[in-house]
Amino acid sequence: MNIDAVPLGQEFTIKEIKDKDNPIVRKLYAMGLKEGKRSKLLLKNGRVYLLRLNNSRLIIDRDLAKFIEVA
Amino acid sequence: MKKVIKVAIAGNPNVGKTTILNRIAGTSLKVGNWPGVTVEKKEAVVKFGDYEIHLVDLPGIYTLEPISEDERIAVHFLEEERPDVILNIIETPNIERNLLLTTELLEFGIPTVVVLNMIDEANKLGMEVDDRRMEELLGVKVVKTIGRTGVGVNRILPAVVEAYEKNLIPKPVIYGDELERALQKVYESLPKKDVTKHTLIKLLSESEDFLELRKEIESKLGKGIHDIVNDERYAFAHGLFAEVVRKKGVSARDVTDVIDRVVLHPYLGFLIFIGVIYLVFKLSFDFSSPFVDWVDGFINDFLAPLAYSALGLLALPDWFLRFFSEAVVGGVGFVITFVPLIATLYFFITFLEMSGYIPRVAFLMDRFMHRLGLHGKSVIPLILGFGCNVPAIVATRTMESTRDKLLVIMMIPFMSCPARLVVYAFFVSIFFKNHPALVITFLYLLGILVALLTGFLLRKTVYRGSMLHFVMELPPYRLPSLRAVLTIVWVHVKDFLYRAGTLIFGASILIWLLLNLPPGVKNPSESVAGSVGRVLVPVFEPIGIDNWKATTSLIPAFLAREIVISSMGTIYTSAEGIEPQEEGFDAAEAFKEQVVGLGLAFRDALGSLFTLSITSLQVEEEEGEDTLRELIRRDFTPASAMSFMVFILIYTSCLGTYAVMVREIGKLRATLFLGYSFVMAWLVGFVVYRLMMVL
Numbered sequence: 001m002n003i004d005a006v007p008l009g010q011e012f013t014i015k016e017i018k019d020k021d022n023p024i025v026r027k028l029y030a031m032g033l034k035e036g037k038r039s040k041l042l043l044k045n046g047r048v049y050l051l052r053l054n055n056s057r058l059i060i061d062r063d064l065a066k067f068i069e070v071a
Numbered sequence: 072m073k074k075v076i077k078v079a080i081a082g083n084p085n086v087g088k089t090t091i092l093n094r095i096a097g098t099s100l101k102v103g104n105w106p107g108v109t110v111e112k113k114e115a116v117v118k119f120g121d122y123e124i125h126l127v128d129l130p131g132i133y134t135l136e137p138i139s140e141d142e143r144i145a146v147h148f149l150e151e152e153r154p155d156v157i158l159n160i161i162e163t164p165n166i167e168r169n170l171l172l173t174t175e176l177l178e179f180g181i182p183t184v185v186v187l188n189m190i191d192e193a194n195k196l197g198m199e200v201d202d203r204r205m206e207e208l209l210g211v212k213v214v215k216t217i218g219r220t221g222v223g224v225n226r227i228l229p230a231v232v233e234a235y236e237k238n239l240i241p242k243p244v245i246y247g248d249e250l251e252r253a254l255q256k257v258y259e260s261l262p263k264k265d266v267t268k269h270t271l272i273k274l275l276s277e278s279e280d281f282l283e284l285r286k287e288i289e290s291k292l293g294k295g296i297h298d299i300v301n302d303e304r305y306a307f308a309h310g311l312f313a314e315v316v317r318k319k320g321v322s323a324r325d326v327t328d329v330i331d332r333v334v335l336h337p338y339l340g341f342l343i344f345i346g347v348i349y350l351v352f353k354l355s356f357d358f359s360s361p362f363v364d365w366v367d368g369f370i371n372d373f374l375a376p377l378a379y380s381a382l383g384l385l386a387l388p389d390w391f392l393r394f395f396s397e398a399v400v401g402g403v404g405f406v407i408t409f410v411p412l413i414a415t416l417y418f419f420i421t422f423l424e425m426s427g428y429i430p431r432v433a434f435l436m437d438r439f440m441h442r443l444g445l446h447g448k449s450v451i452p453l454i455l456g457f458g459c460n461v462p463a464i465v466a467t468r469t470m471e472s473t474r475d476k477l478l479v480i481m482m483i484p485f486m487s488c489p490a491r492l493v494v495y496a497f498f499v500s501i502f503f504k505n506h507p508a509l510v511i512t513f514l515y516l517l518g519i520l521v522a523l524l525t526g527f528l529l530r531k532t533v534y535r536g537s538m539l540h541f542v543m544e545l546p547p548y549r550l551p552s553l554r555a556v557l558t559i560v561w562v563h564v565k566d567f568l569y570r571a572g573t574l575i576f577g578a579s580i581l582i583w584l585l586l587n588l589p590p591g592v593k594n595p596s597e598s599v600a601g602s603v604g605r606v607l608v609p610v611f612e613p614i615g616i617d618n619w620k621a622t623t624s625l626i627p628a629f630l631a632r633e634i635v636i637s638s639m640g641t642i643y644t645s646a647e648g649i650e651p652q653e654e655g656f657d658a659a660e661a662f663k664e665q666v667v668g669l670g671l672a673f674r675d676a677l678g679s680l681f682t683l684s685i686t687s688l689q690v691e692e693e694e695g696e697d698t699l700r701e702l703i704r705r706d707f708t709p710a711s712a713m714s715f716m717v718f719i720l721i722y723t724s725c726l727g728t729y730a731v732m733v734r735e736i737g738k739l740r741a742t743l744f745l746g747y748s749f750v751m752a753w754l755v756g757f758v759v760y761r762l763m764m765v766l
Contacts, residue, residue, distance in 0.1 A: 020298050023138050024540045029301055030134035032168035045337050046438030055164040055196060059434050061541040
């Protein structure tokens with residue numbers, strides 16, 4: 001499933017990140033979003049999500065989130 | 072001669088690089104609490120022992136693969152300029168992610184000092200970092216700091232010098248066997264052997280010469296070269312993290328998450344945003360108002376009479392006394408009275424920037440900006456535009472897409488800056504005394520509306536196409552220190568005073584000269600300035616600006632918008648002959664009055680903090696007096712004053728903004744935009760004027 005299906009406040013594990021040749025996806029990777037990492041969906045606002053990853057908080061948009069398979 | 076050490080300050084965005092540089096070098100470079108404050112490389116020089124240390128503050132990067140322009144600047148410097156020492160600043164609470172960039176930096180093989188910043192925040196989260204072990208594993212110097220308070224910062228320069236003197240090359244980063252073998256093959260095939268591991272990886276990943284080798288390793292490991300390299304770097308960083316970081320117990324409940332639940336609520340958050348903006352302007356107006364009045368009194372009732380007395384004693388010619396009264400007191404002095412307003416507004420804007428609230432607006436406003444074809448991140452430069460359009464335009468360098476950057480740059484000049492507020496404050500105090508807040512709010516909203524309309528028009532015509540993805544890090548909330556906020560405020564005030572002493576003073580002199588040319592001219596309306604102003608009257612007459620004094624004051628306003636006020640001061644005092652009051656001036660008595668007045672200003676300013684509505688700008692003034700305000704009241708109507716303010720709001724009459732637009736988007740686009748903003752200003756001014764005439 002992707003992040004869209006995750007309920008607010010729920011933790012999830014990043015299973016797969018697609019299209020790693022895409023520079024913006026590689027930036028996500030450098031920001032710490034990587035397979036096997038635990039993350040938490042803090043908030044949703046329209047087409048953007050706020051995720052918690054370790055001690056950082058990331059905003060990503062829905063289209064970008066589609067590249068991320070979670071469990 | 073001192074020996075020079077070139078130091079590159081590198082790290083992830085918003086880890087405190089500039090804060091540390093300001094601490095080390097005593098500079099006042101802009102700092103804030105969001106990723107992307109520094110978008111240009113900035114250099115500071117400090118003398119330390121026998122060395123002159125050139126510290127180059129680079130924009131924040133997550134990786135050495137740049138996407139946006141600010142990231143390209145940082146990576147280009149590291150790759151091409153070859154610094155003597157790399158000062159890698161790490162946000163310790165997020166050390167695992169930060170170590171990925173550290174790993175990439177180590178590939179350069181340059182003496183490195185790692186700064187574990189925000190160590191206090193990491194400790195609160197239950198993290199402990201073994202700095203000695205880190206030094207041992209990497210062959211680098213490691214320093215623990217708290218940039219905001221300065222703890223540990225004094226150990227950075229000795230570490231830099233030691234790394235340089237001992238040429239402490241970091242231990243080589245060793246990756247997995249397959250990748251190392253491939254890199255060895257690349258190395259062996261090169262004629263020049265003086266290459267870094269970073270270069271070898273770049274050649275293997277990108278060069279056509281190593282296509283076969285690349286395909287070979289990709290098929291062996293079953294993934295693309297970028298994945299191979301990233302996974303190896305990540306594994307190294309993760310291993311290092313596991314080796315040097317210890318977690319003790321459970322971390323405290325995070326206050327940021329609790330605040331965010333309210334502040335970032337899709338509906339409540341929006342109301343809070345409106346409330347924050349209202350409070351910023353309410354506090355700025357009401358707190359500064361007593362001081363504006365005091366500075367006005369200090370200049371006109373103390374400094375000016377004191378100067379007239381002194382000049383009288385020197386028996387200077389009449390023209391010089393007139394020049395002093397009309398250009399210096401009437402022009403520059405008048406603009407300086409607004410310094411308290413500028414300072415207070417910057418205080419609150421800086422506080423918001425340093426607290427971490429500004430990037431939250433990006434999250435909040437994305438839903439709205441999306442309809443314009445932009446994402447929420449573009450809100451940040453737009454908000455910065457309320458502080459000053461120039462750095463706001465430069466801040467668009469963090470945007471990954473050129474289309475988005477161009478769109479936002481063409482919207483920023485409509486964000487009303489404090490220089491324009493000076494003009495509104497002046498006119499509102501004359502024509503809209505009963506509804507100052509309403510009128511100023513209307514002008515700010517009108518600016519936003521024109522910006523949105525411009526964005527919409529451009530997106531439908533010139534800048535079509537889809538937007539890029541939105542990804543941004545949100546910092547934790549931080550309570551900025553008063554010292555840090557005041558330092559930034561002082562930078563802005565100094566800049567305003569500098570402009571008053573140079574650009575505004577120069578414009579006042581020029582206007583005064585043109586008002587007195589040709590020599591012997593009796594009626595200022597027949598002077599050179601008057602003639603130029605009269606030629607312009609037909610252009611502005613349809614929008615209600617039908618006198619040469621107003622049109623003339625618009626010409627030098629192209630340099631900076633507040634010059635409108637100083638020019639009006641000069642023109643009106645010159646044309647209408649406001650006489651300086653110098654009889655019976657008692658310096659000691661006047662000084663005493665000023666001291667008492669300052670005390671009262673403090674009392675009134677503090678008292679204003681306890682009211683909810685905006686009460687300032689309701690200036691009580693005796694009608695019939697030949698003050699500048701009264702003279703302007705005679706030449707304008709509320710409708711023409713409103714139209715004048717609308718024109719000042721929309722027309723990009725600021726040399727600084729035009730210059731930075733030329734640099735960022737080219738001369739043709741910047742000049743076309745100037746023409747567009749003029750036409751737009753005229754059209755909106757016309758509509759507003761006509762509507763007010765009808766109503």
